[in-house]
Amino acid sequence: MLSIEKLVRQIITAEVSAVEVVEYFNKKVAASQLNSFITPCPELAIEQAKKIDEKRARGEKLGRLAGVPIAIKDVILVKGIQATGGSRILENYIGSYDATMVERLKAEDAVIIGKTNCDEFAMGSSGENSGYGPTKNPWDLNRVPGGSSSGSAAAVAAGECLAALGTDTGGSIRQPAAFCGLVGLKPTYGRVSRYGLMAMTSSFDQAGPLTRTVEDSAFILQVIAGHDNHDATSSHQAVPNYIDTLKNNIKGLRIGVPAEFFSSGLQPAVKVLVEQAIKKLSSLGALIVEVNLPSLEYALAAYYVICPSEVSANLARYDGIRFGIRASAESLNELYTKTRGRLLGSEAKRRVMLGTYVLSAGYYEAYYKQAQLARQLIKQEFNQVFSKVDILAAPTTPTPAFMMGSKANDPLAMYLADIFTVPVNIAGLPAVSVPCGLVDGLPVGLQLIGSAWSEDLLLRVAYNYEQSEVWYKKLSDFIKSKF
Numbered sequence: 001m002l003s004i005e006k007l008v009r010q011i012i013t014a015e016v017s018a019v020e021v022v023e024y025f026n027k028k029v030a031a032s033q034l035n036s037f038i039t040p041c042p043e044l045a046i047e048q049a050k051k052i053d054e055k056r057a058r059g060e061k062l063g064r065l066a067g068v069p070i071a072i073k074d075v076i077l078v079k080g081i082q083a084t085g086g087s088r089i090l091e092n093y094i095g096s097y098d099a100t101m102v103e104r105l106k107a108e109d110a111v112i113i114g115k116t117n118c119d120e121f122a123m124g125s126s127g128e129n130s131g132y133g134p135t136k137n138p139w140d141l142n143r144v145p146g147g148s149s150s151g152s153a154a155a156v157a158a159g160e161c162l163a164a165l166g167t168d169t170g171g172s173i174r175q176p177a178a179f180c181g182l183v184g185l186k187p188t189y190g191r192v193s194r195y196g197l198m199a200m201t202s203s204f205d206q207a208g209p210l211t212r213t214v215e216d217s218a219f220i221l222q223v224i225a226g227h228d229n230h231d232a233t234s235s236h237q238a239v240p241n242y243i244d245t246l247k248n249n250i251k252g253l254r255i256g257v258p259a260e261f262f263s264s265g266l267q268p269a270v271k272v273l274v275e276q277a278i279k280k281l282s283s284l285g286a287l288i289v290e291v292n293l294p295s296l297e298y299a300l301a302a303y304y305v306i307c308p309s310e311v312s313a314n315l316a317r318y319d320g321i322r323f324g325i326r327a328s329a330e331s332l333n334e335l336y337t338k339t340r341g342r343l344l345g346s347e348a349k350r351r352v353m354l355g356t357y358v359l360s361a362g363y364y365e366a367y368y369k370q371a372q373l374a375r376q377l378i379k380q381e382f383n384q385v386f387s388k389v390d391i392l393a394a395p396t397t398p399t400p401a402f403m404m405g406s407k408a409n410d411p412l413a414m415y416l417a418d419i420f421t422v423p424v425n426i427a428g429l430p431a432v433s434v435p436c437g438l439v440d441g442l443p444v445g446l447q448l449i450g451s452a453w454s455e456d457l458l459l460r461v462a463y464n465y466e467q468s469e470v471w472y473k474k475l476s477d478f479i480k481s482k483f
């Protein structure tokens with residue numbers, strides 16, 4: 001199977017040219033049946049590839065991601081390329097600069113192959129909230145690929161690119177990774193700069209990689225992590241070498257299993273696979289410890305108060321005046337109704353309304369303040385647990401990928417798909433989803449959650465598990481047989 005390490009080596013030694021590689025992936029993107037891209041950038045990708053080949057011909061040193069075709073979720077800016085954020089309101093918007101993570105990928109000679117489809121401004125769990133049509137799951141075209149990084153996940157799973165960037169505010173990297181049989185890493189809040197990322201819930205949003213293997217994930221994180229002067233919330237915390245420690249064993253590591261993640265709502269077949277994965281970790285030398293996070297029951301409710309609150313502020317800029325398509329109107333009110341009323345999708349409008357409501361005088365104390373208190377409680381409980389164990393193991397999602405349309409008219413049922421992922425964002429922690437088997441032919445994810453800045457440990461545990469099961473080989477063979 002093609003890995004980042006292998007591809008970069010082949011490009012450096014001139015076994016293949018970057019242009020050949022890009023031509024191959026451009027063709028796959030053009031032939032996609034998944035609606036995974038909103039804006040493919042074949043010409044830009046070829047231009048970048050040519051530069052890499054010329055650099056090599058001149059004998060210059062190539063970057064760590066030389067020639068690696070990477071797709072970028074459409075909420076992240078790439079200079080000169082359309083950036084819709086999955087919304088019709090930004091149909092005319094062109095990225096005016098590179099997001100810091102994109103700049104860092106380019107500096108290491110990665111090739112940006114296109115902008116991927118996503119739920120509007122990253123709000124959703126299925127990819128169905130995009131203004132550009134739903135993305136399909138390559139495992140079963142009638143099912144959702146998960147969301148909101150739907151296109152990034154579908155594209156990597158179907159081999160339309162080698163890796164993709166997604167964003168995770170409440171699970172949008174891990175959940176689609178689980179649904180598509182991929183590795184999805186949500187870094188600690190502040191690990192990756194948010195400069196050039198359209199804000200959804202600024203205090204939860206983090207970008208990270210979707211890849212087929214843990215090692216590929218480590219390669220991408222290594223490049224995009226680290227402080228950035230343009231983002232005051234990005235951390236000065238040193239970035240360790242993730243590749244160096246990946247292969248160390250996990251003997252004696254304490255892995256906590258929070259009982260609350262295994263209760264109602266978890267599909268029994270998913271439970272069986274996750275429990276098997278935990279047994280596997282134990283057979284690799286880890287110590288399994290039962291733990292409790294009693295305040296987790298408030299997580300989803302707190303998330304769906306805090307998220308809409310921040311959304312209501314962050315989406316105010318898409319008014320046709322500051323950003324977005326401007327409808328012609330006679331008055332300011334008419335301008336708002338025509339622009340925002342018609343061009344924003346129903347989930348975006350629902351959250352703006354919910355957010356404005358819970359923040360308004362009279363309700364602020366009852367909802368927003370309570371949610372922030374719950375957030376503190378959840379954070380404290382995670383901290384206490386991490387004084388007893390090194391990482392936590394749990395399911396990523398309660399079920400495998402669901403049928404397209406099955407939850408689209410039921411926001412509450414849709415929100416429940418995030419029940420195991422949102423607590424991590426509430427506490428600002430890092431987590432990774434790694435494939436742990438199939439239920440009725442659909443992939444399931446094991447979620448590993450770490451304390452702040454422990455991405456190295458998470459990747460190490462994920463790698464040890466992955467190598468013991470090599471699910472990624474079986475999964476990629478299956479997908480290959482279809483595409």
Ligand code: GLN
Nearest residue numbers: 122124168169170171172
């Ligand atoms: N599905 C969650 C939501 O709709 C999470 C979205 C995300 O992580 N961007 O808010």
